Amino acid sequence: MQFDSLGLKPELLRAVGEQGYTQPTPVQQKAIPVVLEGHDLMASAQTGTGKTAAFTLPLLQKLSERRAGHPRPRALILTPTRELAAQVHENLRAYGRHLNLKSLEIFGGVNINPQITKLKRGIDVVIATPGRLIDHMERGTVRLDAIETLILDEADRMLDMGFRPAIERIVKALPKQRQTLLFSATFSKEITEMASRYLNDPMRVETAPPNSTVEAIAQQAVRVDQKKKRSLLSWMIGSNDWRQVLVFTRTKHGANRLAKQLETDGLPAAAIHGNKSQGARTRALGDFKKNRIRVLVATDIAARGLDIDQLPHVVNYDIPNVPEDYVHRIGRTGRAGRDGLAVSLVSGAEHGLFEDIRKLVKVEIPTETMDGYEPTEPVSKGSPKSPARRSRGGGGGRGNRNGQKVSAQNRSGRGRQRGRGQGQRRAA
Numbered sequence: 189m190q191f192d193s194l195g196l197k198p199e200l201l202r203a204v205g206e207q208g209y210t211q212p213t214p215v216q217q218k219a220i221p222v223v224l225e226g227h228d229l230m231a232s233a234q235t236g237t238g239k240t241a242a243f244t245l246p247l248l249q250k251l252s253e254r255r256a257g258h259p260r261p262r263a264l265i266l267t268p269t270r271e272l273a274a275q276v277h278e279n280l281r282a283y284g285r286h287l288n289l290k291s292l293e294i295f296g297g298v299n300i301n302p303q304i305t306k307l308k309r310g311i312d313v314v315i316a317t318p319g320r321l322i323d324h325m326e327r328g329t330v331r332l333d334a335i336e337t338l339i340l341d342e343a344d345r346m347l348d349m350g351f352r353p354a355i356e357r358i359v360k361a362l363p364k365q366r367q368t369l370l371f372s373a374t375f376s377k378e379i380t381e382m383a384s385r386y387l388n389d390p391m392r393v394e395t396a397p398p399n400s401t402v403e404a405i406a407q408q409a410v411r412v413d414q415k416k417k418r419s420l421l422s423w424m425i426g427s428n429d430w431r432q433v434l435v436f437t438r439t440k441h442g443a444n445r446l447a448k449q450l451e452t453d454g455l456p457a458a459a460i461h462g463n464k465s466q467g468a469r470t471r472a473l474g475d476f477k478k479n480r481i482r483v484l485v486a487t488d489i490a491a492r493g494l495d496i497d498q499l500p501h502v503v504n505y506d507i508p509n510v511p512e513d514y515v516h517r518i519g520r521t522g523r524a525g526r527d528g529l530a531v532s533l534v535s536g537a538e539h540g541l542f543e544d545i546r547k548l549v550k551v552e553i554p555t556e557t558m559d560g561y562e563p564t565e566p567v568s569k570g571s572p573k574s575p576a577r578r579s580r581g582g583g584g585g586r587g588n589r590n591g592q593k594v595s596a597q598n599r600s601g602r603g604r605q606r607g608r609g610q611g612q613r614r615a616a
């Protein structure tokens with residue numbers, strides 16, 4: 189299927205062509221006509237599927253068809269994080285470059301005054317995180333009574349982050365007569381319930397089974413002791429000559445510490461997390477995209493919405509507590525059909541957590557150990573969240589239920605070896 193069969197206007201087709209897209213992705217094929225027809229939509233689409241264009245293109249078309257005679261925003265896109273808001277805005281600007289529509293991103297961590305000035309001048313589309321939007325509502329600096337389209341992007345994550353009451357307040361301030369689109373990686377009970385309240389007879393679009401991981405990504409687990417993870421990571425980056433690696437830690441503190449340690453190992457690195465100023469986050473991301481730093485260490489929340497072209501390597505330095513986060517994390521790589529490698533460093537205590545992930549993603553993730561980094565820690569059988577299960581851990585082998593090697597995992601295993609006899613791959 190081609191883009192020009194979707195009913196999009198020439199200005200949008202031109203912009204899409206300039207982005208280098210040749211074919212609409214499955215979610216775009218299904219969602220664009222539905223949105224153009226004016227239906228409400230509930231779409232399950234994970235990061236990397238092209239979901240942003242799936243809602244942005246028809247939105248821009250509809251806004252450009254009818255000009256507003258007033259300066260109030262006509263469309264509102266809510267996102268969980270600043271980074272995602274900025275990313276959606278970047279896409280919206282690229283797709284709308286041949287249309288004369290005004291858009292504004294609204295999020296915290298930056299001075300509110302320029303946002304107020306721009307809102308006064310007149311804006312068609314607002315892309316906002318819930319907290320800062322509420323701030324504007326309380327100050328009376330944004331009016332939402334002319335909103336025709338509401339888009340909830342990564343709705344599952346917004347709920348995870350506790351934005352439910354904020355969303356409720358925002359939706360109450362919107363006209364009842366509107367089009368509402370909800371995008372979510374998963375359709376949990378909470379999401380379905382939210383959809384039933386905010387959406388009107390929605391069409392459902394499901395492009396991938398919930399929680400499936402993007403196929404282009406090779407996934408691999410390495411069993412290693414917690415205290416050896418740092419040196420193994422440095423070794424893997426160095427010996428494989430990885431140039432752009434996104435590393436996930438569970439805590440902000442852990443992200444800071446690891447970035448410093450990697451620097452000490454001679455690997456230019458930076459950390460991004462919620463405690464960093466917006467300026468520092470933007471700078472770190474910019475340096476990473478321009479290859480000025482090799483490693484970006486991030487917490488889950490900070491990484492949400494990052495879109496880095498052709499990001500080849502993602503490393504789970506800590507295994508996420510919430511299995512769904514694994515899907516989001518590795519969705520950073522291999523985006524829109526490109527290849528990627530996602531490596532998880534699994535300590536003994538994290539064994540149970542990783543087993544939960546295996547069950548969720550339902551694909552085989554081969555487990556390896558590396559020479560010189562053989563695990564010695566006891567293996568926990570259950571999730572560390574449950575002390576009773578954890579205390580039963582110990583012994584129990586080396587988590588080798590997926591002992592076989594898969595060729596894909598070795599595609600980046602070439603390159604310079606440091607020749608210290610460590611880190612040779614070995615199937616566990």
Ligand code: AMP
Nearest residue numbers: 209211212213235236237238239240524
């Ligand atoms: P998203 O899932 O919206 O975060 O998009 C993931 C990536 O896919 C972004 O880098 C987009 O620029 C890219 N993309 C979106 N649509 C297409 C398409 N039809 N063909 C190729 N790449 C696309």
